Structures are given as C-alpha cells and as structure tokens.
Amino acid sequence: MKIKSKRILINISAVSLALLVILFIQELFMPKYMSEIPEGNLVEEYYKEEKKHDVIFVGDCEVFSNISPITLWEEYGITSYIRGSAQQLIWQSYYLLEETLKYEKPKVVVFNVLSMKYNEPQKEAYNRLTLDGMKLSKYKINAIKASMMEDEDLITYIFPLLRYHSRWNDIGSEDFKYIFSKDKQSHNGYLMRIDVKPVGYIPKGRVMADYSFGDNSYYYLEKMTKLCKDNDIELILIKSPSVYPYWYPQWNQQMVEFAKDNNLTYINFLDKAEDEIGIEYDKDTFDGGLHLNLSGAEKFTRYFGEILSNDFGLPDHRNEEEYKEIWQDKVEFYYAMKEDQERELKEYGYLKSYGAVAQSIEGDDKSNN
Amino acid sequence: MLFTSYEFILFLVLVFLLYYLIPKRFQWILLLIASYVFYSYTGIRYLAYILLTTISTYLISRLIGELFITQEVYLKENKADLSREERKSYKAKIKKKQRKLLVLCLLFNFGILAVLKYSDFTINNINSVLDLLRTGKNISPLGFVAPLGISFYTFQTMGYIIDVYRGKHPYEKNIFKFGLFVSFFPQLIQGPISRFDDLKDSLFAEHSFDTKTISFGLQRILWGFFKKLVIADRLLPAVITIVGNPDKYQGVYVLVGMFFYAIDLYADFTGGIDITIGVAEVLGITLKENFLRPYFSKSITEYWRRWHITMGTWFKDYIFFPISVSKSMLNLSKKCRKRFGDAIGKRIPVYLATILVWLTTGIWHGAAWNFVVWGLLNCIVILISQECIPLYNRFHSRFKVGHTFYYRLFQVVRTFWLMSFIRILDCYRDVGTTFRMYGTIFTRWNWRDLFNGSLLELGLTMADYMVLLFAVLLILWVSLASRRESFRERLASWPMALRYISYFVLIISILIFGAYGVGYDSSQFIYSQF
Numbered sequence: 001m002k003i004k005s006k007r008i009l010i011n012i013s014a015v016s017l018a019l020l021v022i023l024f025i026q027e028l029f030m031p032k033y034m035s036e037i038p039e040g041n042l043v044e045e046y047y048k049e050e051k052k053h054d055v056i057f058v059g060d061c062e063v064f065s066n067i068s069p070i071t072l073w074e075e076y077g078i079t080s081y082i083r084g085s086a087q088q089l090i091w092q093s094y095y096l097l098e099e100t101l102k103y104e105k106p107k108v109v110v111f112n113v114l115s116m117k118y119n120e121p122q123k124e125a126y127n128r129l130t131l132d133g134m135k136l137s138k139y140k141i142n143a144i145k146a147s148m149m150e151d152e153d154l155i156t157y158i159f160p161l162l163r164y165h166s167r168w169n170d171i172g173s174e175d176f177k178y179i180f181s182k183d184k185q186s187h188n189g190y191l192m193r194i195d196v197k198p199v200g201y202i203p204k205g206r207v208m209a210d211y212s213f214g215d216n217s218y219y220y221l222e223k224m225t226k227l228c229k230d231n232d233i234e235l236i237l238i239k240s241p242s243v244y245p246y247w248y249p250q251w252n253q254q255m256v257e258f259a260k261d262n263n264l265t266y267i268n269f270l271d272k273a274e275d276e277i278g279i280e281y282d283k284d285t286f287d288g289g290l291h292l293n294l295s296g297a298e299k300f301t302r303y304f305g306e307i308l309s310n311d312f313g314l315p316d317h318r319n320e321e322e323y324k325e326i327w328q329d330k331v332e333f334y335y336a337m338k339e340d341q342e343r344e345l346k347e348y349g350y351l352k353s354y355g356a357v358a359q360s361i362e363g364d365d366k367s368n369n
Numbered sequence: 370m371l372f373t374s375y376e377f378i379l380f381l382v383l384v385f386l387l388y389y390l391i392p393k394r395f396q397w398i399l400l401l402i403a404s405y406v407f408y409s410y411t412g413i414r415y416l417a418y419i420l421l422t423t424i425s426t427y428l429i430s431r432l433i434g435e436l437f438i439t440q441e442v443y444l445k446e447n448k449a450d451l452s453r454e455e456r457k458s459y460k461a462k463i464k465k466k467q468r469k470l471l472v473l474c475l476l477f478n479f480g481i482l483a484v485l486k487y488s489d490f491t492i493n494n495i496n497s498v499l500d501l502l503r504t505g506k507n508i509s510p511l512g513f514v515a516p517l518g519i520s521f522y523t524f525q526t527m528g529y530i531i532d533v534y535r536g537k538h539p540y541e542k543n544i545f546k547f548g549l550f551v552s553f554f555p556q557l558i559q560g561p562i563s564r565f566d567d568l569k570d571s572l573f574a575e576h577s578f579d580t581k582t583i584s585f586g587l588q589r590i591l592w593g594f595f596k597k598l599v600i601a602d603r604l605l606p607a608v609i610t611i612v613g614n615p616d617k618y619q620g621v622y623v624l625v626g627m628f629f630y631a632i633d634l635y636a637d638f639t640g641g642i643d644i645t646i647g648v649a650e651v652l653g654i655t656l657k658e659n660f661l662r663p664y665f666s667k668s669i670t671e672y673w674r675r676w677h678i679t680m681g682t683w684f685k686d687y688i689f690f691p692i693s694v695s696k697s698m699l700n701l702s703k704k705c706r707k708r709f710g711d712a713i714g715k716r717i718p719v720y721l722a723t724i725l726v727w728l729t730t731g732i733w734h735g736a737a738w739n740f741v742v743w744g745l746l747n748c749i750v751i752l753i754s755q756e757c758i759p760l761y762n763r764f765h766s767r768f769k770v771g772h773t774f775y776y777r778l779f780q781v782v783r784t785f786w787l788m789s790f791i792r793i794l795d796c797y798r799d800v801g802t803t804f805r806m807y808g809t810i811f812t813r814w815n816w817r818d819l820f821n822g823s824l825l826e827l828g829l830t831m832a833d834y835m836v837l838l839f840a841v842l843l844i845l846w847v848s849l850a851s852r853r854e855s856f857r858e859r860l861a862s863w864p865m866a867l868r869y870i871s872y873f874v875l876i877i878s879i880l881i882f883g884a885y886g887v888g889y890d891s892s893q894f895i896y897s898q899f
Contacts, residue, residue: 014869018876025877124887155375156886165881169832 024179026161028171030132032178035353038185039064039086043096043133045186046083050326051104054314055080057189058093058100059112062240065291069188070334071301073327076309077316082189085130087122090115090220092130095143097224099134101231108234108312111224113255113266114245119214121147131157187334192294194341195351199281199289205246213254225262234312237266241273241300243281243289267307269300277303294338370410372558372644373597373885380407381648388652393575400549400572400652407554408517415516418485422478423551426526427544429474430533433467434540471534475527482523485515490736518557520733524683526551529565531687538566546573555648559641561659561679568656576653585857586650591875593643598883599840600636605884606828608633612796615806620813623806625824627789630796632841635664638677662848667780669750672788680733684726692722724748734795739803743794750787836882 033040042064055078057063064084072078083096093111100106121127127147134140136158144157156163185191228235237259239247252268259266273279277300281289284296292300308314317323344352370377384403388396409416440463444456451459489510496507529550533540541547549572550565611618611626618626642659649656659678666672673681692698698718706714724745731744770776790807797803818824825831850856860868 010865018869018873021873022877022880025881029881152887153375161880163886165883166886168881169830 029164041185053081055108056106057082057110060088066240068297068301076305077318087126091146094220095139099139110236116213116217119216193286194294195286211250239268241269404552404554418516430540485513487736555645571654586647589647593640596636596640602884604633610827619809620815631789739794746791
C-alpha cells in the first residue's frame, strides 16, 4: 500500500514538474513584442492598470495611434484607456469591451467604426496581436471563436506553444529577458510616435459593387449598442481622422443612419480634421496619413476632449488625490518617452526602438485593404 | 480526421475515457460507434460505401457459412447411406455454390473499389487511345472520389470472406461485431490489414484498465507522432520542391530526392502505423506489426517481407498462392515443361503469378501508370535476383565474404538505394519524367551542389537539417537497439527517473520541433492516399 501511494506521489510530482517546464517553455516561446511590433503588447498592458476610467476606447490602430489619454487627462482631467489593437475587428472590440466591463464601468465607450468594413476574419497574424494578450476567460474564448480563420484551432490560443513552437530557431536574448515581465510600451493604450511622414498621394477608393456593411458587422455593432445601454453607458461612434484607408461616403451614411436609429452619437472627424481640429497632414502623421503622430494625436485629442467634457459631462479629476499620483507617473513616463524618441530621431534619423519598421509593415498591410 | 489533428486527439481522449468507464460488455459497441463517427468525419456520404461492403460481405459470408453447416449436418445424418464418391460429389456441389457466392462478393466489392478508384484512370487511357486514333471523340471522366481507406478495408474484408470460404474460421454471426472488424477506426486510414482470426479475440474481448498496456500504447503513439511530425512533415517540403520542379532539380538532386523520400515515407508510414498500433494498444487491442526494420534488409525480397508486412502477406495468401496452385496454372506448367523442359516449365507459373501480384500491388497503390511501372520494376528486380542466385552462390563459394560486416553493410546499402530508385516513381508526375530524371543522374554532373549550400534552397534551413539529422539518428539507434529485444521492454527496465526524462524529452521534442500548425502545411499520411 505504502509503495503504491509512493508511486502515485512520484507520478503526480513528475507530471506537475513536466507541466511546469512546458509552461515555462511556452512563456519563453511567446513573442515579446519589445523591439518590434509594440502593438502586440497593447491588450495585455490593460490588466496591470488601476481600473478607474471614465472613457474606454475600442477599435483598431485609428484609436491606439490617434488618441492620447495623457492629453485628455492634462487638458480636461478625463481618465481614459484605449483597448485598441492592430486591425481589431468589431467582434474583438465587442468582447474586449465585455471583458472590460467585468473590471470597471466607464461613463462613455468610444468605438472607431473603420472595422465595420470587415465582415469576416482577416488574418491570423492580426488575430494573434489582439487575442494572445487577453486573459483566459469566456470573453477570450468567444473572441477567438469569432475571429478564427478556417485553418486555425482554438486550442492554439489556449496553449500558444502549439502556435509559437516554430520560433525555436528564433529564440533570442529578448525572449529570456522579458519572460516574466515586460516594459510598459503604451500610455494607457496609446502608442506614441513622434516622427513625421507627410501625406503624399492618396488613392481614391475603388468603386465597389455593394457598399453595405456586412450582417456580421452590424450584428456586433448592435450587440455593442445593447451592451452599453444595458450598462447605462454612452456609446459614441467615431471615424478617426486618418485619411487612408478610404472612408466612403456610402459607409459614412450607413453609420449616420445607424446612430440615428439607435439614438447614438456618431462623429466623422475626417470632415473636421483640417478646418476644425487643425490637423496638418504634412506634419501630423508618421506614415503618410494612415496614423497620426504625437502632434496630430494631441490636436485630435484636444478637440475630442472638449466634446467629451462639454457634451457628455465627463468630470475633471485633476484635483482628486486618488487620481493625482497615478496620473503623475503616467505623465512623467509620457514625456520621458517623448524625449527619448526625440533623441533617437536625432541620433539615428528614425525611431529605432519604437517599432518604426513594424508600423510601416502594418501601414502597408492596411493600405492593401 | 487526421491522426495528427487536435480533433483526433480530443476524439481519442473521449473514446478512451468512455471505454474504461462503461461496463466492459459494451466496450466493443462503443468502438463501433466511435469508428463510424470517425469515418463519417470526412463526409457522412462515404459511410454508405463502408456499410455496403460490410452488409454485402456479412450476408454472403453468412450464406457460405450456413452451407458449411448444411453440409456438415447432411453428411452426419447420412453418414451410413452415402458412399465415398457420393460424399465427395456432395461436397463439390456445396463448394461450387460457395464459390459462386464468393465470386459474387469479390466482384461486387472489388467492383466498388475499381469504379471509385480506377474508372477515371481507365477513361483517361481510353481517351489517350482515341486521341492517338484521331477519332475526335472523348469520354468524360466520372470524377468519383474514393472514400478514405477504401483499399485497406476492402482488402481486409475480402481476406475475411476468402478465409470463411476456405473454412479457416467460421463466419461472424453478429453483424455489428463484423461491422467493427471492418471499420475499427485506428486501422482504417492506412492499415495494417488485419485478419479476422488474428484480431477478433482482442477486438471483442472485455478489457480492464491495465497501466502497463496503456503506457506502452501511449509510448507507441508518441513515437509515431515524433516520426510523423518531426521527421516526415519537416522533410516533406524538400521532397516536394525536388520532384515538383524536375526541370530545375536534376542529377544529384534526383538522388537527394530519393534519399529524402525514403526517409520521409518511412517516417510517415511507420509513424502512422505506430500511432495505429498504439491507439489500439491503449484500448487493450493487439494489432499485427506491419514493419520489421525494413531498411536493414539485405535483398529486395527480404525488404518486402519486412515492409508493409500485412499487405505483402495478403497478396501472398490471397493472390500468389491461389494462382500458383490453380488448376489452369498447373496445366500450363505441365504443357510448358513438355515444350520447354523442366527448368523453364516450372518457372512459368511462378513468374506469371509474381507478375500478376506485382501488377496488382502497383495498381493497389494508385490509379496511375507510375504505380504500374513501380510494381513491374519491383517484379523485375525480384525475378532477376532469383535467377542470379546460382551466380551469387558461386561468388560466395569462391570469396568467403558473405558473413563479413562490410559485405552485409554493402547489401543493406544496395537494397536501400535500389528500393529508393524504384520508389521515386511515387513522386514524379509521370513515368516519362521519372525515367528522364533517372537519366540525368548519369548525364548531369552537379555533385558540387551537395556542398555549396544549394541544399538550403529546398525549403529547409540549416537548423531544419540539424533537427532531421538528430531525429534520424535517434530512429536509427532505436532500430539498432531493437534487433535483439523489444526496445520498449528495455526502456521499461530503465530507472524510473531516466524513463520519465526520456518520455518528457520526446514530448517536448514533438511539441517544439514538430512541423505542425500555422506556417506548416499539414500533410496527410502518404499511405492514406493509397
């Protein structure tokens, strides 16, 4: 009997040890996104935050590149967080929002409507940038199920070693260095870029046979609307002032109508970009108009902040002690990064450590869509 | 459902848990349900074919079996009244009826196989002839899709009814049990081709949870995954690159392709069979071994005794022997002996049977001329080897090298390359291209490409080659270590810590170095396509 229990104990210990080693290897093999593709860290950074925000932004790169929560804080005392990610599809935005509401209840949710144009899952690589960072929960499972391409398997999101095992030949010092903790990359979900690439030639949108957004996109937009209404949250739909990909008037009209039918606010900032917001596309974008740089993002945020503050009555927390200390650290980090980017730009002529290459890849990809 | 898919692993876990949780008397019923679920995963309509084969064979085998009983009862009841001649004549009458039934069953089921698998091949050939004759007419291909594993289950089932006809074993009375024999899911995709009397006891028996059997089964499954995912699927892109671009990869690349394909096919097929046998073992069921270290064979005849053993013995038992000893063949032999003398006369039936067996083996592998030529080349080499035996004997009596290590090594290497040479016919798009590539080995001297980094352009990096090298060396070591005793028994005698570490290293190697998931084209088992 004694021998038998000893054997069982040995077996349990061996299996546990093996699982621990496998988990360690899994962590090691996960991409760290520190020197390249920093947007890969955006989703997971949220979990380390103090979750007291009045505004939550959801959407694709047009939110995490174009809106600066630090500016919102400095100018209006509004607390906000961007749960954005690269090519975030609407169902991903919905499940990220659903998950966020588990942690906190904001007064306003802002959704950037560019992703309405995608009615189906697009690319495994982009799915990963959004979904890998999510904590395991029913929201993550639902987001995975909604996002998977035909040749993908749910299990590879739950045990990512099954996806990233092929990195065995690329494991480098960065993978070891950041295996247990990573440096913060974003400012409440905002990915800073101070470099400039003026808008050049902007191709007109191709003529399409049908401009209607797909049923799936509407399904999730309606779900998002209901989720916000059920939680007594104001949902604002926006089209961020990125000039490319082309935002068709027919798409705009559909959003106008949806907002009207559902009693929502929809603001197309593209219409106001130059005259009202003051964006100068020859110096306020870092990739020819796809994303705003820091200067552009701050201009846009100031303009939007005024609307949020005046029209939606969001409170100014700047004099509240419980917020002051938290936000002071954020502000310091923000300006330190700005300074570091200025230094890098001067030294190398480009932003060597801030995903300059990665962003342009995404830009290329986005421009293909 | 691929053996290496997540769905299969989940399916297996569920079957395994249920199998040992439900009352033992229901275990075989669970396996039958699981087998049909597994089979219908590729498309529910394909289930109809396997059911058709099951029902037709069951009914006819039942009729054949009942005739045996009728005969036995009749002869017993009339033992005193019947003369020897009358008994003989009665038996012959029954046998004739049984033969008719057997032929009906064989024609029906091989007919299904032929129509589904070979009709387009036949039509295409007829069209080629029509084109040659410039008739301006063509027959449209039928475009049938052969159901998964049809060659395997048809051969297994036809082997069963021939054995019933021969009185080797009684027919299975329970149609559902028979259905399980036909459709047992682990062996459905790529064999082994089981015999009813070998399999029935363990297939229908009640199995208790036995940790040793289960752990042995799991080891075998892991080993199969290692071969398939770490070696076969990693090497496959290089094979595809070489054989897919015959105008670019010639000369030494043809030899590289042969070598790579030899490793790829071995790892793929034996890996698949390891998973099959392992899965059955986990369920307490023993399947026949299908390989016996074939690449250590010293002759092509020996190779075919050690490679795909269950298929080889099937052809031997159900085609070669019946043809060799058939009345017409014996008559032919008699005539030939009279005409050409004993030496040639006695060879003719054997030669004809051998040619027929290899022609069928080739066709069984696929509906293409490549496979026909592949079969005939095997046949030619075997027949030439047989004819050369006196020559070999004279050589060995003069030079006493037959038992030296180097001579045996030479024989092994020679057989390996000879088989690799013939086997590459599987890969190139047609016979003409294959022979053209054979020619370039002698006309295109690009041996330098082996050492100047050109091999890194075949879709494999240096790291891939290193992984493959270590993995192949591991397989070689295990093969060498299994010559005297079972490697698994040997492993079981290792200290527990060492055993656990080796299992763990194997699991980690599969997880990390396996060529699966995004970025790798998941590849079907090669033999599942035959």
